[in-house]
Amino acid sequence: MNKKLIKHLSFSLLNEIYAIKIIQVKEILAWRASIDIPLCQEWVKGIINIRGQIIPVVNLNRRLGLKDSVKSKTTCIIVVELSQRDGFIGFEVDSVQDVLYVDKTSKEANPLFEADFDAEFIENVIRLNEETKVILNIDKIFGQEDIIFKGVS
């Protein structure tokens, strides 16, 4: 194992494979219903109670501007911690895939890949095991102040 390799967690969303740095993942939960909250953004599912801790859950598809997924047996919630902000945030994925070892040095964007969403959300696009994997930047995706609630002036 090379020292430059960084562990990533990959998951699927609408048949596309995405990955995020494993260091930011707090835990993976089986899907559960969330409690609605008022005045929130349209991509927010609600809040859940994980062993006494209250965590907001986001519909990642909507956050990225994709169409909704169909809930299945494999649907899970990945709970992550952002590097700049306190508190956890959860998001739904169609299924959790694998742990990937991504070479940091081979940082070349795949020119063939065209995202359906904001390029800012993408950290990198790599090819690994004959598959295209989109590495997401969750600090960008969830980092804005009004990620859960609409700002009230």
Add this chain to the structure above:
Amino acid sequence: MNHLQSLLIELSQDFLMINISKEKSTDDFCETLTKLQDVVPDELLYPLQECVQEVNTAEALETLEKLMDLLNQKCEERDFTFVFENEKAKSIEEMSFDTTIYSEVFSEDEDLISTFFEETLENLEALDLILNLWDETPEDLTYVNDIFRSFHTIKGMAGFLSLNDMEQISHCLEDLLTHCRDGKVSHSNYLTAFLFDGIDFLRVMYDQLLFNYQNGVEDKHNVNVDDFVRKGSLFVSDFESYKTEVNTKVEPIVEIRSINNDAPVAQVKSGKREIDDSFRVSTKKMDALIDSIGELVINHSSIANKIGLHKDVLKGMRDEFSQFKRIVNNLQNVSLSLRMIPIGNTFKKMNRVVRDTANKLNKDIILKTLGEQTEIDRSIVDNLYDPLMHMIRNACDHGIEDPFDREEMGKSAQGTITLSAKHKDGCVVIAIEDDGKGLSLEKIRQKAIVNGLIQEEDSLSKSEIHQLILKPGFSTAETVTNLSGRGVGMDVVVQAIESLRGILLIDSQEGKGSRVEIRLPLTLAIIDGMVIRIGDHKFIIPTISVRESIKISHDKYSHVLGRGEMILIREHLVPLVRCYDLLAITSDVSNPWDGLLVVVDVDGHRYALLVDELLGKQEIVIKSLGDHFSVAKWIAGGAILACGDAALILDVSKLIQLPKQQLLDEACNE
């Protein structure tokens, strides 16, 4: 009167002589004392005679010191010049008299001493930090206030323990900062350097004291207090010459001596003493511990439920499992009790505050305490000492009159301060009552006008005037005493109480006395909450902000032109707040007479919140929600309901400020 003054000077000189050579005859001194008997006021006669009798015994020094204090006070009262004060300060300086005081002090209340060490260290560390911050942003004057307060607290503590050097230095620094606050002295490198010097000196004294205390020795620090105080006043009066002096004379005023623990054994008189080995734990860590124990309890019960379904599994380990349950429960109890301690210890410390303050002021005051066993969250108790001390001192200094005045008014010569604590409506109510002169509405008014807090033409109610004394920079005492300061007192108190999510109420009757009531939550982590339902949503409203919850009939509802929808509740029109509208959710009821009205109090104004129904009351552990929720100000926190669902706690004062969604939508459509 001049005669008294000259006698006092003579006395102090004799006093000095006795101290220099302990075996020297005390005849001269006795003679002066006897002369004094003819001129001193009556109330001093007894201690004086006592002193004469005791002059050859071991207690003489102690009695003398007390006597000097008394005389000194009389001198001040009669507007004498401070010759004597200076004389005394000098004599103390020259004779290392301080060390005698230290040892005297250390035989006193151990509790108070460890508090002194703890808090002084805290303040010194905080000072370093704040001063650095101020240095970075000199225009931010809030730092000046913070620095001032820290010195003020150190001065107060040192004053109580008669640590004159420390008191003098912090007093000098405090003075300097007063000038800063008033804009007479502005931020400069000289100023910060001087303040840092002051902090260093206090630190040196602190270290020496701690060393002395722990090793039972009586070494003296080598800080030149007089020189420092002189420089301090020079700084204010003549900045230019201060500058030249500092620039030419580079020699350090103090040589910071390292205090090593392998001091010669011969120095150690009495055995080593150690400060109680308790330490503070950050609330964050404590909360984390309590939280994970909470998780453990939940986890345990879900395991218990699952095992219960397969009885045969349990068979072989029933004993172990019941033991496990016992341990988990025990852990939970211990973790919760970690937070709660009786308030009695803090009350006990106040006894001393009253005694010492009364002595200094020459008043006769007794402190009565009630409800010492009342338990309260530890983090609250920790932060309660300072505000209580301030208020007790205020009561002694400004509340209770001189014995003579009291008798004239037909009161008993002895003033009474009552300190009580009790549980009421899910909070802890701490009250400080005195039977002194009460608040003078007119004086407060005038002072507030002078200070620019209110305008001449403003008409204020009695309670509004009372509230004025809580404003920063307000002080009614005409003379600044070194006991209750210069009006930093009450605003510090209010800030401290508010940071504990408490409220402070003042009530006073002129001539009869004052009552300050503090209402505090039982713990910072748990509140009483009402669980309400609006449509499919459940929310929690903190019970502390709820006045009542009522159902009303149709005829109580009215629409007042220009004021919106109102509900008539016992002859008062209370604005109706449709929560579902503010939160943009669908509710089952839209008519106020169909649902439930929760009447809340926000800054003295009432609002009737329309909700579908009340689901129950519950003790609620407040969960912090992290940064992601910070933009929604109307959320006070999160909580787990009894059913295991997560719910949001509403901050009612912010909720009512939300714009009406319906109106917004209409505006958008137009």
